[in-house]
Amino acid sequence: MQQITIKALARELNLSVSTISKALRDSHEISPATKSRVLQLAARLNYQTNPYASSLRGKKSRNIGIVIPEVADSFFSLAINGIDATIKAKGYHSIICLTHEDFSNEQAILKELQNGRVDGVLMSVSSETTSGKHIRALMEQHVPVVLFDRVLTDIPSAQVITDDMASSYNATQHLLRNGCKRIAFLGLSQQLSISADRLRGYENALRGHNITPSPKHILTCTPDPKKNMALIKKLLQQKERPDGIVAAVEKLAPLVYQACGQLSLRIPQDVKVVCFSNLELAGLLQPSLTTVTQPAFEMGKKAAEVLLRLLDSKPLQKGDMQVVIASRLVERNSTNGKI
Amino acid sequence: MQQITIKALARELNLSVSTISKALRDSHEISPATKSRVLQLAARLNYQTNPYASSLRGKKSRNIGIVIPEVADSFFSLAINGIDATIKAKGYHSIICLTHEDFSNEQAILKELQNGRVDGVLMSVSSETTSGKHIRALMEQHVPVVLFDRVLTDIPSAQVITDDMASSYNATQHLLRNGCKRIAFLGLSQQLSISADRLRGYENALRGHNITPSPKHILTCTPDPKKNMALIKKLLQQKERPDGIVAAVEKLAPLVYQACGQLSLRIPQDVKVVCFSNLELAGLLQPSLTTVTQPAFEMGKKAAEVLLRLLDSKPLQKGDMQVVIASRLVERNSTNGKI
DNA sequence: TTTATTTACGAAACCGGTTTCGTAACAACT
DNA sequence: AGTTGTTACGAAACCGGTTTCGTAAATAAA
Numbered sequence: 117m118q119q120i121t122i123k124a125l126a127r128e129l130n131l132s133v134s135t136i137s138k139a140l141r142d143s144h145e146i147s148p149a150t151k152s153r154v155l156q157l158a159a160r161l162n163y164q165t166n167p168y169a170s171s172l173r174g175k176k177s178r179n180i181g182i183v184i185p186e187v188a189d190s191f192f193s194l195a196i197n198g199i200d201a202t203i204k205a206k207g208y209h210s211i212i213c214l215t216h217e218d219f220s221n222e223q224a225i226l227k228e229l230q231n232g233r234v235d236g237v238l239m240s241v242s243s244e245t246t247s248g249k250h251i252r253a254l255m256e257q258h259v260p261v262v263l264f265d266r267v268l269t270d271i272p273s274a275q276v277i278t279d280d281m282a283s284s285y286n287a288t289q290h291l292l293r294n295g296c297k298r299i300a301f302l303g304l305s306q307q308l309s310i311s312a313d314r315l316r317g318y319e320n321a322l323r324g325h326n327i328t329p330s331p332k333h334i335l336t337c338t339p340d341p342k343k344n345m346a347l348i349k350k351l352l353q354q355k356e357r358p359d360g361i362v363a364a365v366e367k368l369a370p371l372v373y374q375a376c377g378q379l380s381l382r383i384p385q386d387v388k389v390v391c392f393s394n395l396e397l398a399g400l401l402q403p404s405l406t407t408v409t410q411p412a413f414e415m416g417k418k419a420a421e422v423l424l425r426l427l428d429s430k431p432l433q434k435g436d437m438q439v440v441i442a443s444r445l446v447e448r449n450s451t452n453g454k455i
Numbered sequence: 456m457q458q459i460t461i462k463a464l465a466r467e468l469n470l471s472v473s474t475i476s477k478a479l480r481d482s483h484e485i486s487p488a489t490k491s492r493v494l495q496l497a498a499r500l501n502y503q504t505n506p507y508a509s510s511l512r513g514k515k516s517r518n519i520g521i522v523i524p525e526v527a528d529s530f531f532s533l534a535i536n537g538i539d540a541t542i543k544a545k546g547y548h549s550i551i552c553l554t555h556e557d558f559s560n561e562q563a564i565l566k567e568l569q570n571g572r573v574d575g576v577l578m579s580v581s582s583e584t585t586s587g588k589h590i591r592a593l594m595e596q597h598v599p600v601v602l603f604d605r606v607l608t609d610i611p612s613a614q615v616i617t618d619d620m621a622s623s624y625n626a627t628q629h630l631l632r633n634g635c636k637r638i639a640f641l642g643l644s645q646q647l648s649i650s651a652d653r654l655r656g657y658e659n660a661l662r663g664h665n666i667t668p669s670p671k672h673i674l675t676c677t678p679d680p681k682k683n684m685a686l687i688k689k690l691l692q693q694k695e696r697p698d699g700i701v702a703a704v705e706k707l708a709p710l711v712y713q714a715c716g717q718l719s720l721r722i723p724q725d726v727k728v729v730c731f732s733n734l735e736l737a738g739l740l741q742p743s744l745t746t747v748t749q750p751a752f753e754m755g756k757k758a759a760e761v762l763l764r765l766l767d768s769k770p771l772q773k774g775d776m777q778v779v780i781a782s783r784l785v786e787r788n789s790t791n792g793k794i
Numbered sequence: 795t796t797t798a799t800t801t802a803c804g805a806a807a808c809c810g811g812t813t814t815c816g817t818a819a820c821a822a823c824t
Numbered sequence: 825a826g827t828t829g830t831t832a833c834g835a836a837a838c839c840g841g842t843t844t845c846g847t848a849a850a851t852a853a854a
Contacts, residue, residue: 119596123839132804137842147802168516169840171507172809187535193527200553209572212551214539231503233548256456341700373739395736400712402741460810473832477811486832508810511839 129153140165155362169234179209180423183225183232185217185242185266189366190394191412194242195264198416199238206424208235211312217339219244226250230257236423238416239307240266243304243311243339260426264412264419267309274418274432276439280310283443284317284400287390289363290406290445292325296360296453300333301349302372303364311336314364314392333358337368344368348375352387359455363391369398369405388451403449410443458499470493476551478613479504506658510571517714520573522564524556524605528705529733530751531579534603537755539603540578542599545763547574555680556584565589575762577755579605582643582650599765603758606648613771615758615778619649622747622782623656624699626729629745629784634794635699635727639672639690641711642703650675653703653731672697676707681760683707687714693724701732708737708744720753731782742788749782752779 118184122136129136130323131150139154157163164281171177171282182204184192198208215222220276227250229237237259237335239251248268255261255273264276279412291299299316302313319329337344351358351400363369373383383403391398392405396407422436456703461475468720470489478485478493485493493628496502510516519542523531523600529610539549550573554561566589568576576598587607592610594600603615630638640648658668674690676683687710702708708730712722720726722742729745730737738745761775 123840133841134805134843135803135841138803141842145802150802162566162569166511166840167570167572168507168510169809170842171842172505172511173842175809177507180608181536188529190527193532194523196526197553209550211548214536221759227501228503230501231506233506271722339585370736370739397709397736400709400740401736402739404741404744432735452820462810472811473813473835476810480812484832489832505810508839509812511841512810512812515841527848536841 117205120163121166124164125154125157125161125163128157136326144307144377155161158266175232177233177235178207179211180420181211181224181225181229181236181237181239183213183229183237184217185215185240187212187214190396191366192412194412195240195384195416195419198413199420202417202420203424208424215242217242217244219246223250226254228440229259230254234259234262236427238262238419238423239266240264240446241268241308242266243308244305246305260423261408262426264415264422265310269309274416274419274422274426274437274439276422276441277309278410278415278443280313280443281317281320281442283316283392283445284362284364285321286317286445287392287408288318288321289324289405290447290451291360291388291390292321292327294360294384294388294451294453297327298333298356298358299327299360300335300358301329301362301364302335302337302348305338306336310392311364314362314412322352330356333354337365338396341371345371346377348372349379351383352376352379357391358387360388360451361390363389365394365395366391366395369395383448383450384452385455388455390445390451398420398446398450403452406448406451407446408443411441411444414441454455459502460505461502461764462773464493464500467496468486473756481557483688492667511754514571516572516574516748517546518550518573520564520568520576520783521549521761522552522561522568522578525577526551526553530604530705530749533733533751534579534690534755534758537752537757538759541756541759542763547763549603554581556581556583559584562589565593568598573598575599576765577601577603577758577762580607580647581605582647583677585644586745599762599763601758601762603754604649606626608648613758613761613765613776613778614628615754615761615780616648617731617754617782618779619652619782620656620659622731622784623653623701623703624660625656625743625749625784626731627657627660628663629655629786629790630699630727631660631666631703633699633723633727633792636666637672637697638666638699639697640668640701640703641674641676643676648789649665649731650703651674653701669695669730671695676704680706680710684710684714687711688718688739691715691718691720697726698765699727699790700729702732704727705730705732705734707730708734712740722789723791727794729784729790737785738787740789742791743785745790746785747782748785750780753780771778 122133123135126133136154138149148175213225219242248271251271261273263273266277285393303315306312322329335347361372371391377384383389393407394412459470464475465472476492478490552564558581559765588608590610600612602612606614642654645651661668672687711728713723722728732746733751738748
């Protein structure tokens with residue numbers, strides 16, 4: 117791919133390869149005069165250092181793996197921006213790996229990342245992840261891992277999360293205060309930290325209003341939108357039809373809206389809806405969607421910062437093992453009025 | 456990061472390093488018996504080949520650079536999925552580089568990619584890209600480039616695009632047929648292929664209805680949403696207020712909706728809106744948004760296929776230098792009724 | 795002036811695979 | 825028996841930087 121190597125520069129300047137290398141790395145061993153000659157020639161010939169050679173010798177790739185379920189999700193898109201901005205400033209590159217919510221993909225990816233391609237990993241687990249063995253295996257190869265948003269509790273890694281339980285509690289209470297009596301919860305697998313915590317917040321809010329959470333109103337969704345659509349419709353057609361819905365992940369809001377449309381249920385008159393979502397367009401939906409908006413960019417940024425500390429083998433600061441950044445409830449029309 | 460090398464396997468089996476390497480690569484020089492011993496040990500010890508060592512020696516990275524403006528855009532998210540699926544099947548990895556619609560970022564990224572980090576590049580230029588020098592420079596380093604969606608015409612690379620002019624023509628005609636007389640066009644920089652082509656389609660449609668395109672109705676937007684908001688509001692407050700809008704990129708639809716809301720203009724009664732967009736939620740907006748939906752996944756897939764052919768130095772098939780995949784107009788409520 | 799130290803550079807090992815080339819052992823063919 | 829060919833493997837060069845170590849020359853300290 118590339119022609120001009122250090123050797124070429126050396127030949128041109130009648131210097132040794134090691135001198136060139138040191139000059140380029142601004143070593144104190146090289147005189148200012150020589151340095152400037154080298155730098156000038158390098159610039160003129162557009163010399164680029166071969167990353168594979170450096171990585172091989174230095175045992176450092178300056179790459180960071182970002183392992184996430186998908187990219188077509190506002191939360192992850194924003195988090196990527198936060199990560200990217202942070203690590204780029206330190207000269208790192210990001211390698212984005214998509215699991216597509218599939219556990220075996222995730223396992224395969226982490227196994228591959230044991231080969232040294234990345235110096236560290238930022239990760240949000242898939243909804244089907246049932247164990248943390250693959251993550252432990254990676255960490256045992258001395259690849260530091262920071263989990264963000266979707267974490268596993270039995271992994272000894274740093275974690276950056278939002279206050280899932282409290283947010284969910286607030287969202288549910290918001291519905292209760294607006295008169296909802298039968299509130300449903302739509303989550304993903306309960307293996308998933310965010311799903312479990314949000315469920316707990318929901319349940320606590322109900323109990324706070326002397327309502328016993330009913331299994332009939334708790335839905336565990338799949339990665340398949342069609343199946344979810346069927347589940348949601350079924351939920352909305354049962355005798356004890358919900359008059360409020362807390363949806364724990366962004367993907368579910370459109371389905372709820374569509375299901376309600378097809379069943380001629382009006383939002384918010386018949387059903388009030390609140391969803392965990394970072395969708396910019398939430399305010400433009402029909403009706404505008406009340407959301408729990410997560411600090412996606414900040415979470416990505418913070419996770420990256422913690423990882424960079426680990427890579428510099430700096431000591432973690434107090435509280436870095438578990439960082440919690442608050443979400444906020446944005447009230448819009450989908451929860452408007454009293455029932 | 457990683458401990459078990461080929462050398463370790465060699466020691467364990469009393470074989471030479473070269474024999475191990477050949478066995479792992481299934482060379483015919485190695486006996487079946489030896490191969491299976493090697494493979495078994497490698498599996499047992501969870502041996503992973505060091506990608507930097509292979510890349511250094513082999514002068515191939517098996518990485519593909521994806522250079523795009525941003526990831527928080529349905530078109531690019533979907534395109535990434537198409538690309539990822541295609542190249543993963545061939546053992547390639549993707550390195551996603553975000554330009555954030557900034558030309559100097561884009562230049563810096565392409566310059567960096569000259570270092571051999573990637574074997575080829577898939578790219579959609581930023582809205583501020585004014586020249587193709589940086590792309591040419593990369594290609595001159597023998598890094599094949601395939602442009603998709605946002606292409607430059609003066610670059611001798613393969614291109615995968617959609618039928619921008621025809622789609623825009625159709626979208627505009629759809630508005631005309633529904634009675635719009637003063638149709639505005641919202642594009643990005645006219646340097647941008649898609650913007651220019653879509654503008655041309657719009658203008659042709661107007662002329663087909665004996666309407667002379669007016670500069671007052673043609674808006675060139677920026678990467679800054681706030682500025683765009685101001686521009687759009689100004690557009691909608693002029694004497695010759697538009698009664699129809701063709702928005703050339705996904706990002707603009709929310710702004711148009713908000714601007715109309717703030718100015719108390721009703722969609723579609725006062726203004727009809729159609730937007731180039733792959734947003735899944737288009738159907739759920741208030742009102743649901745008529746879109747020109749691009750074949751994002753397919754475009755990504757096709758672009759990747761063409762690039763893979765180039766990397767295999769297979770001859771391109773007829774028409775691969777410029778692949779055109781049609782978009783389709785999805786009519787929804789934002790263009791409903793006659794004016 | 796002699797010795798110690800600093801400065802500025804080069805030779806060579808090294809990172810971990812890959813590939814070329816050489817060769818011992820054995821089979822096959824005159 | 826002598827020649828040719830094949831099989832299965834090892835030694836070593838190689839990719840392109842980085843780093844250690846050695847050293848001649850210049851400078852400082854004794």
